[in-house]
Amino acid sequence: MEREYLLVEHEKPYSYCEDGLTVTRTSAWSGPGCHLGCGVLMYTDELDRLVKVEGDPENPFNQGRLCVRCLALPEVVNHADKLAHPMKRAREDRGKDKWERISWDAAYDLIVERFNAFKAESGPESVTFWQGTGRDISTWITRLCWSYGSPNYVVALSGTACYAPRVAGCRMSSGAFWLGDFSQQFPDRYDNPQWKLPELILIWGNNPVITNSDGMYGHWVVDCLKRGSKAITVDPRRTWLANRSELFLQIRPGTDAALALGMLNVIISEEIYDREFVEYWCYGFDELAERVADFTPEKTEQITWIPADTIRAAARMFAKADGAIVQWGVAVDMTKETLPAGQAISALFEITGNIDNPGGMIAPPSILFSTGGWGHEFLEKDARKKKIGDAEYPLYRGAMQIASTDECIKTLETDRPYPLKGAWLQAVNPLACTGPDPKRTLAALNRLEFIVCVDLFMTPTAMALADVILPAATCAERDGIRLGDGTQRGETINRAVQGGDCRSDMQINLEIGKRFNPEAWPWENVEEMYTDILRETGLTFSAMREQAPAYPPFEYHKHEKGLLRSDGQVGFQTRTGRIELYSTVYQALEQDPLPYFEEPVPSPYSTPELYEQYPLVLTTGARQLGLFHSEHRQIPHLRALHPEPLIYLHPEAATRYGLTEGCWVWVENEKGRAKRKLSLTNALDPRVCSTDHGWWYPEAPAELDEGLYGLWDLAINQLITWQPGKSGMGSNYKTLLCKVYPVEAPTAQTKGEQK
Amino acid sequence: MTDYGILVDYRWCSGCRACEIACQMEQGLPPQRSGVKVFEAGPWQIAGERWQHDYAPDFLDECDLCAKRTSRGKLPSCVQHCQAEILEFGRIEELSARMSGKKKQILIIP
Numbered sequence: 001m002e003r004e005y006l007l008v009e010h011e012k013p014y015s016y017c018e019d020g021l022t023v024t025r026t027s028a029w030s031g032p033g034c035h036l037g038c039g040v041l042m043y044t045d046e047l048d049r050l051v052k053v054e055g056d057p058e059n060p061f062n063q064g065r066l067c068v069r070c071l072a073l074p075e076v077v078n079h080a081d082k083l084a085h086p087m088k089r090a091r092e093d094r095g096k097d098k099w100e101r102i103s104w105d106a107a108y109d110l111i112v113e114r115f116n117a118f119k120a121e122s123g124p125e126s127v128t129f130w131q132g133t134g135r136d137i138s139t140w141i142t143r144l145c146w147s148y149g150s151p152n153y154v155v156a157l158s159g160t161a162c163y164a165p166r167v168a169g170c171r172m173s174s175g176a177f178w179l180g181d182f183s184q185q186f187p188d189r190y191d192n193p194q195w196k197l198p199e200l201i202l203i204w205g206n207n208p209v210i211t212n213s214d215g216m217y218g219h220w221v222v223d224c225l226k227r228g229s230k231a232i233t234v235d236p237r238r239t240w241l242a243n244r245s246e247l248f249l250q251i252r253p254g255t256d257a258a259l260a261l262g263m264l265n266v267i268i269s270e271e272i273y274d275r276e277f278v279e280y281w282c283y284g285f286d287e288l289a290e291r292v293a294d295f296t297p298e299k300t301e302q303i304t305w306i307p308a309d310t311i312r313a314a315a316r317m318f319a320k321a322d323g324a325i326v327q328w329g330v331a332v333d334m335t336k337e338t339l340p341a342g343q344a345i346s347a348l349f350e351i352t353g354n355i356d357n358p359g360g361m362i363a364p365p366s367i368l369f370s371t372g373g374w375g376h377e378f379l380e381k382d383a384r385k386k387k388i389g390d391a392e393y394p395l396y397r398g399a400m401q402i403a404s405t406d407e408c409i410k411t412l413e414t415d416r417p418y419p420l421k422g423a424w425l426q427a428v429n430p431l432a433c434t435g436p437d438p439k440r441t442l443a444a445l446n447r448l449e450f451i452v453c454v455d456l457f458m459t460p461t462a463m464a465l466a467d468v469i470l471p472a473a474t475c476a477e478r479d480g481i482r483l484g485d486g487t488q489r490g491e492t493i494n495r496a497v498q499g500g501d502c503r504s505d506m507q508i509n510l511e512i513g514k515r516f517n518p519e520a521w522p523w524e525n526v527e528e529m530y531t532d533i534l535r536e537t538g539l540t541f542s543a544m545r546e547q548a549p550a551y552p553p554f555e556y557h558k559h560e561k562g563l564l565r566s567d568g569q570v571g572f573q574t575r576t577g578r579i580e581l582y583s584t585v586y587q588a589l590e591q592d593p594l595p596y597f598e599e600p601v602p603s604p605y606s607t608p609e610l611y612e613q614y615p616l617v618l619t620t621g622a623r624q625l626g627l628f629h630s631e632h633r634q635i636p637h638l639r640a641l642h643p644e645p646l647i648y649l650h651p652e653a654a655t656r657y658g659l660t661e662g663c664w665v666w667v668e669n670e671k672g673r674a675k676r677k678l679s680l681t682n683a684l685d686p687r688v689c690s691t692d693h694g695w696w697y698p699e700a701p702a703e704l705d706e707g708l709y710g711l712w713d714l715a716i717n718q719l720i721t722w723q724p725g726k727s728g729m730g731s732n733y734k735t736l737l738c739k740v741y742p743v744e745a746p747t748a749q750t751k752g753e754q755k
Numbered sequence: 756m757t758d759y760g761i762l763v764d765y766r767w768c769s770g771c772r773a774c775e776i777a778c779q780m781e782q783g784l785p786p787q788r789s790g791v792k793v794f795e796a797g798p799w800q801i802a803g804e805r806w807q808h809d810y811a812p813d814f815l816d817e818c819d820l821c822a823k824r825t826s827r828g829k830l831p832s833c834v835q836h837c838q839a840e841i842l843e844f845g846r847i848e849e850l851s852a853r854m855s856g857k858k859k860q861i862l863i864i865p
């Protein structure tokens with residue numbers, strides 16, 4: 001079925017000349033960099049080198065702007081260390097820099113031979129497919145995994161604790177995912193007459209001016225504040241946006257669910273919710289009201305450390321706003337009981353009627369809804385039953401196409417319920433970035449007989465574990481379409497740099513996929529594949545290039561028009577047809593149907609003895625300009641913005657422990673320690689410290705025996721445990737206890753000190 | 756170019772440093788050098804809920820107001836890429852007229 005798409009007029013073709021340079025209009029999706037795929041102009045010279053990247057002023061998404069990462073893209077694409085050719089290494093040489101260059105055909109032959117042998121000997125479920133953050137990889141890796149025949153598609157995070165819990169939670173309780181309406185679904189953006197400026201933006205668990213989560217260009221928040229929106233910020237850290245907010249709720253890490261329940265208590269007891277919306281469109285309001293009845297602001301203050309009156313004021317301001325957004329982020333996912341936390345936060349925008357309304361929360365339109373994966377129909381019924389984690393978690397069994405990562409780690413270690421043999425690790429760096437407990441992760445994965453990595457650069461994970469490594473193309477070196485999170489638009493990625501021996505992830509998966517299961521990969525080349533995905537636009541991939549971005553049709557208040565349900569009835573795609581404040585799905589999956597708060601473990605209250613030994617609450621994953629997760633450490637202009645891993649601490653706490661600005665410290669808990677440079681800031685509560693994640697030094701000795709790029713000094717995840725929430729989703733990345741003490745004799749020379 | 760300048764509305768400067776990298780890429784400058792540098796003041800508490808926390812870009816000797824770009828009708832690279840859209844390039848007298856009555860403005864004449 002074709003839908004009416006809105007196109008963007010361009011003065012020039014997608015590729016043209018300017019002052020002796022070739023300019024390619026494209027989308028920077030991705031790697032390197034974030035999930036968004038901003039509109040860019042890539043300038044290449046006669047030697048086929050990328051010399052400059054500029055924002056595309058014609059692209060409604062970023063409107064000519066760019067963040068530091070895409071501005072510095074030429075340094076990534078031209079980097080001497082970027083992987084250039086496929087390489088292999090003997091299994092006994094894992095961890096050693098003993099690579100042998102091979103051709104693509106030889107690499108494919110080897111991979112196909114090994115994976116097919118595993119399939120024949122141990123069943124297709126013995127091969128696992130791992131990805132990291134789901135920027136551009138989920139669509140293609142899921143199809144590869146399932147069409148190969150394995151149910152074990154894995155995101156290398158404990159509890160799949162990024163985006164997926166919020167998406168899954170929203171879809172189970174309301175049939176859709178809800179994101180803030182920043183006018184991103186309209187090509188004319190803030191000028192669109194249907195759109196309304198949100199009166200209030202509740203920024204919760206992310207710092208949009210540094211990070212760009214869920215398909216949301218962070219500075220849209222600034223755009224709206226400049227136009228008159230008000231903000232409330234919920235963060236352990238007093239951010240720049242917090243200082244431009246009406247209210248700042250300095251939350252104790254990991255207590256988000258409690259805050260939401262406390263705010264619901266105020267909104268319900270003061271009867272300032274949207275009665276009509278609740279009556280017509282919500283199910284289980286009375287049960288919710290009963291659940292939050294004892295969550296008074298005073299009780300919530302004790303849990304969250306936010307003053308009761310501030311909680312009251314925030315709840316009132318949110319409920320009374322005419323158009324309110326919850327700009328929520330990964331902190332909601334990275335808590336152990338993430339589903340009830342997300343459920344409580346969703347209830348805030350649900351009972352106030354901020355659903356599908358201008359300037360509220362919208363269900364982002366999709367071209368290909370791929371958050372859960374693409375091509376599940378190719379997975380045989382028998383294989384589906386063998387998905388790891390299904391036995392342990394009804395939620396994974398009943399509602400998820402993904403395997404439980406935490407259970408996969410156990411399976412790797414125990415061979416139960418069956419031995420695993422091979423792994424395909426694509427765009428993922430579990431040792432340096434996503435995985436807790438990297439030593440345990442390394443030992444577990446190292447039991448596999450054969451491991452393939454696909455990446456842009458050598459990483460600690462690939463150096464320690466890969467038997468074959470395939471060089472992936474950057475967004476400058478490939479064709480593609482931007483699917484992914486947030487509001488999808490028919491956006492093409494147009495290859496600007498022609499040469500090189502790297503191949504796009506999509507091309508690799510198509511070529512390998514054809515060898516495993518040609519029926520699932522019927523296309524001659526990626527261009528045909530993209531045209532097929534874009535078919536409802538009525539445009540081929542090459543026609544779309546000239547017109548992109550193409551906007552799918554969008555309407556507000558779809559639930560009133562029967563546009564959200566597959567049967568065409570009004571309401572929402574749930575069993576009750578309403579937004580389920582009391583979830584019948586959770587009930588069926590043996591979960592608590594109502595939102596709740598559970599004190600994180602460890603914490604000052606759940607483990608008081610540990611708190612005596614480790615007297616600071618630690619939150620990890622503070623985002624940094626220029627560094628996308630574990631990427632960019634070797635990019636000079638970006639590394640210079642943030643040369644070393646930092647831990648942020650209040651000056652009062654530093655004085656208490658005899659620490660001074662800029663000194664090197666160990667951050668330690670009962671599990672392990674990592675090295676950090678101290679940065680003092682008034683922005684934190686003196687009881688809380690915050691640190692970066694994803695650190696390794698590409699300039700340090702590479703081999704495992706020499707420290708794996710400094711990883712064992714730097715990896716903060718050595719303090720984190722593979723331990724998901726009760727549902728199998730969510731994990732404690734952001735709620736730890738630690739102590740901080742000086743590093744007496746620095747063992748590894750650091751880049752900053754060499755200067 | 757002496758009658759041109761850049762007007763900074765630093766109330767909304769987010770400290771994103773896109774201006775710095777844009778300049779370094781445009782002018783081919785190494786990480787230690789730039790035509791523009793962003794400074795931070797705060798956060799510190801003034802009183803109660805009143806806090807000081809600002810960023811602002813300062814324009815330096817290596818800024819030539821992107822003479823090559825502007826002569827071809829393009830905006831200076833930092834101005835185009837500024838994520839908070841707080842930099843405005845133009846004639847000094849026009850910019851100074853636009854400043855009046857507004858808070859937290861800096862007119863840069865490099």
Ligand code: SF4
Pocket residue numbers: 028033034035036037038062065066067068069070071212
């Ligand atoms: S937000 Fe930054 S890294 Fe992400 S696509 Fe846009 S410019 Fe690139």
Ligand code: SF4
Pocket residue numbers: 777778779781782790791814817818819820821831832833834
């Ligand atoms: S105007 Fe050009 S030269 Fe001056 S700081 Fe901006 S980018 Fe650099």
Ligand code: SF4
Pocket residue numbers: 767768769770771772773774775793810811812836837838839840841842
């Ligand atoms: S690009 Fe703009 S908002 Fe960002 S630091 Fe520079 S002046 Fe400030």
